[in-house]
Amino acid sequence: MAGILDLINGANDIKKVKPSDYNKLAEEIREFLIGNISKTGGHLASNLGTVELTMALHLYLDFPEDKLVWDVGHQAYTHKLLTGRKKEFASLRTFEGLSGFPKRKESACDSLDTGHSSTSLSAAMGLVRARDLRGGDEKIVAVIGDGALSGGMAFEALNNAAELKSNLIIVLNDNKMSISENVGGMANYLGKLRTGDKYINLKQTVEKALNNVPGIGKKIADKIRKSKDSLKRLVIPGMLFEDMGLTYIGPIDGHNLNELSMALASASKAKKAVIIHAVTKKGRGYRPAEKNPSYFHGVDAFDVKTGKNSKAKKGATYTDIFSETMLELGEKHNNLVAITAAMPSGTGLNKFKQKYPERFFDVGIAEEHAVTFAAGLALGGMKPVVAVYSTFLQRAYDQIVHDVCLSSLPVIFAIDRAGIVGNDGETHQGIFDISFLSHIPSLTVMAPKNATELKEMLCFAYTHDGPVAIRYPRGRAYEGLAEYQEPVEYGRSEVIYQSNTAGKKKNAQKNRILLLAAGSMVETGAQIHDILTEEGREVTLVNIRFLRPMDTELLKEMAASHGIWVTLEENVKRGGYGEGVAAYLFEQNLRDIRLLNITLPDQFIEQGDVSVLKEKFGFDPLSLTAHIKDFISHS
Ligand SMILES: Cc1ncc(C[n+]2csc(CCOP(=O)(O)OP(=O)(O)O)c2C)c(N)n1
Ligand SMILES: CC(=O)[C@@H](O)[C@H](O)COP(=O)(O)O
Numbered sequence: 001m002a003g004i005l006d007l008i009n010g011a012n013d014i015k016k017v018k019p020s021d022y023n024k025l026a027e028e029i030r031e032f033l034i035g036n037i038s039k040t041g042g043h044l045a046s047n048l049g050t051v052e053l054t055m056a057l058h059l060y061l062d063f064p065e066d067k068l069v070w071d072v073g074h075q076a077y078t079h080k081l082l083t084g085r086k087k088e089f090a091s092l093r094t095f096e097g098l099s100g101f102p103k104r105k106e107s108a109c110d111s112l113d114t115g116h117s118s119t120s121l122s123a124a125m126g127l128v129r130a131r132d133l134r135g136g137d138e139k140i141v142a143v144i145g146d147g148a149l150s151g152g153m154a155f156e157a158l159n160n161a162a163e164l165k166s167n168l169i170i171v172l173n174d175n176k177m178s179i180s181e182n183v184g185g186m187a188n189y190l191g192k193l194r195t196g197d198k199y200i201n202l203k204q205t206v207e208k209a210l211n212n213v214p215g216i217g218k219k220i221a222d223k224i225r226k227s228k229d230s231l232k233r234l235v236i237p238g239m240l241f242e243d244m245g246l247t248y249i250g251p252i253d254g255h256n257l258n259e260l261s262m263a264l265a266s267a268s269k270a271k272k273a274v275i276i277h278a279v280t281k282k283g284r285g286y287r288p289a290e291k292n293p294s295y296f297h298g299v300d301a302f303d304v305k306t307g308k309n310s311k312a313k314k315g316a317t318y319t320d321i322f323s324e325t326m327l328e329l330g331e332k333h334n335n336l337v338a339i340t341a342a343m344p345s346g347t348g349l350n351k352f353k354q355k356y357p358e359r360f361f362d363v364g365i366a367e368e369h370a371v372t373f374a375a376g377l378a379l380g381g382m383k384p385v386v387a388v389y390s391t392f393l394q395r396a397y398d399q400i401v402h403d404v405c406l407s408s409l410p411v412i413f414a415i416d417r418a419g420i421v422g423n424d425g426e427t428h429q430g431i432f433d434i435s436f437l438s439h440i441p442s443l444t445v446m447a448p449k450n451a452t453e454l455k456e457m458l459c460f461a462y463t464h465d466g467p468v469a470i471r472y473p474r475g476r477a478y479e480g481l482a483e484y485q486e487p488v489e490y491g492r493s494e495v496i497y498q499s500n501t502a503g504k505k506k507n508a509q510k511n512r513i514l515l516l517a518a519g520s521m522v523e524t525g526a527q528i529h530d531i532l533t534e535e536g537r538e539v540t541l542v543n544i545r546f547l548r549p550m551d552t553e554l555l556k557e558m559a560a561s562h563g564i565w566v567t568l569e570e571n572v573k574r575g576g577y578g579e580g581v582a583a584y585l586f587e588q589n590l591r592d593i594r595l596l597n598i599t600l601p602d603q604f605i606e607q608g609d610v611s612v613l614k615e616k617f618g619f620d621p622l623s624l625t626a627h628i629k630d631f632i633s634h635s
């Protein structure tokens with residue numbers, strides 16, 4: 001039998017649904033999301049929490065004319081369903097499939113491409129200003145989570161929004177959770193608002209009681225209502241927002257369509273920015289997700305009955321190695337402190353948090369603050385480790401340069417998810433960090449070849465007197481090449497396979513190949529080495545270890561014995577290690593050396609399994625070997 005959801009095949013179709021069927025529709029949406037995400041993986045818990053909220057917004061807005069801006073965008077699946085993208089859900093987050101985030105190229109109903117947090121209010125403010133300058137009349141709504149509201153950009157935008165003299169609706173989706181529990185002063189304040197009914201009741205009770213007092217009672221009640229320094233200050237929820245100049249409505253039940261619709265209707269009348277504070281439950285409607293919303297924030301495929309991940313774990317990840325090493329270092333050194341910007345589980349700091357709660361800091365989704373906070377900790381004698389995803393560190397470029405590196409402070413950046421991350425797509429690939437870090441004076445930038453080396457590098461970083469960044473990829477830690485364990489020495493690379501450099505044959509130097517591989521590419525380099533040596537070529541493989549400073553001593557030595565150089569890195573070309581090597585050869589006037597830079601292309605990289613994307617970009621060992629051979633024969 002066709003369900004209500006089947007009646008929705010395009011934007012605004014929800015308006016044809018009878019109000020008596022709204023609950024049924026919400027149920028069907030949840031069933032669909034659980035069934036689908038259990039197969040594809042995805043951001044389940046946040047989406048289950050925003051079903052009614054999205055329905056109310058779709059009843060209120062006309063798409064695509066009106067603009068709905070989602071913060072982060074990981075909770076926009078119901079929006080996708082209500083704008084005719086149901087069929088595409090089978091391909092969610094796969095290569096060329098439906099994106100897990102809003103994407104303008106996917107639908108005219110998506111008004112902003114997102115993935116990073118706390119951008120919605122600024123973008124919505126821009127849309128409002130543009131509408132007003134154009135004399136337009138479209139409605140503009142931003143939906144921001146309580147976690148995203150902890151980000152600096154959101155505060156900056158709220159500050160700016162207070163000046164608005166035209167309508168902007170901000171729906172604050174408060175589920176008390178970021179990925180983990182939400183933290184900080186704003187989270188505490190929202191908590192007070194959530195439990196604020198007693199204040200409203202108190203206000204109503206006092207006013208009612210006074211109104212009932214004959215003669216003077218009504219006058220006092222009016223005075224209290226009008227006075228700024230009165231009971232009102234204590235009793236009206238959202239006073240912080242109100243005092244800033246925004247209108248606050250709430251808290252309301254974010255799963256109650258009527259309440260939501262009424263709030264939207266009254267907010268639409270204000271000629272200013274209005275915050276609707278909607279309280280929701282992350283994971284709503286699926287018991288395992290309600291019980292463990294952090295786990296179900298972003299999940300791989302799982303069994304619907306048990307909620308358990310259907311794929312067995314395949315060995316330790318780099319995150320696991322980082323996590324364990326932090327425990328060991330934490331035990332040895334009591335000045336080691338750890339910082340995360342709302343990613344304690346994703347970065348592997350959860351265990352450190354449990355063991356050393358007083359040395360663990362979750363600062364909220366605030367990467368910029370995290371870095372300068374680390375600078376302060378270092379100035380105070382601590383050894384801070386900022387554990388952060390490569391893509392989110394982009395936020396804190398100036399703080400790294402200005403607050404940490406300028407003073408050469410001993411801050412360690414543990415950069416997880418460096419390189420291609422896969423299914424989150426463009427917004428999450430960690431493909432720029434070599435470029436935006438390796439030109440910063442005083443910063444040491446490293447990349448481990450395998451699990452053991454990550455540990456060694458972290459231990460080295462602890463002893464180094466200056467800032468150090470260590471980048472490592474998402475997923476399984478490479479266990480190979482374990483016998484190559486030269487101690488980590490500042491600025492020195494590690495020769496893994498040295499070809500015989502005794503120049504027996506004529507042209508030996510000219511044809512000898514030097515592979516200079518960084519981090520994850522050492523594993524690939526070893527495979528390329530094996531294929532090429534089996535074909536009778538002379539090949540040296542170097543694990544460069546230090547992206548900055550470059551091991552120029554080794555490069556000088558290699559220039560005398562190797563005529564073909566190939567650099568390998570999981571980063572875009574511009575600003576990468578390979579370009580640094582090109583500059584070195586140019587500066588040293590080593591024009592006879594033929595150089596091939598193997599990098600990811602200079603473009604944003606779409607979603608897909610890491611292996612699929614690597615194959616697409618010819619990053620698998622076989623394609624790379626063919627590429628190298630082609631280069632050799634044409635150069
Ligand atoms: C700049 C940045 N840092 C970190 C993240 C990772 N991240 C994605 S969602 C999320 C939590 C968002 O919490 P909230 O806005 O309350 O939404 P909820 O998941 O609770 O629905 C975090 C930390 C991100 N997307 N962007
Ligand atoms: C939406 C978001 O930014 C995070 O939830 C992200 O998807 C997590 O990625 P990992 O799965 O790599 O931890």
Ligand SMILES: [Mg+2]
Nearest residue numbers: 145146147177
């Ligand atoms: Mg939240």
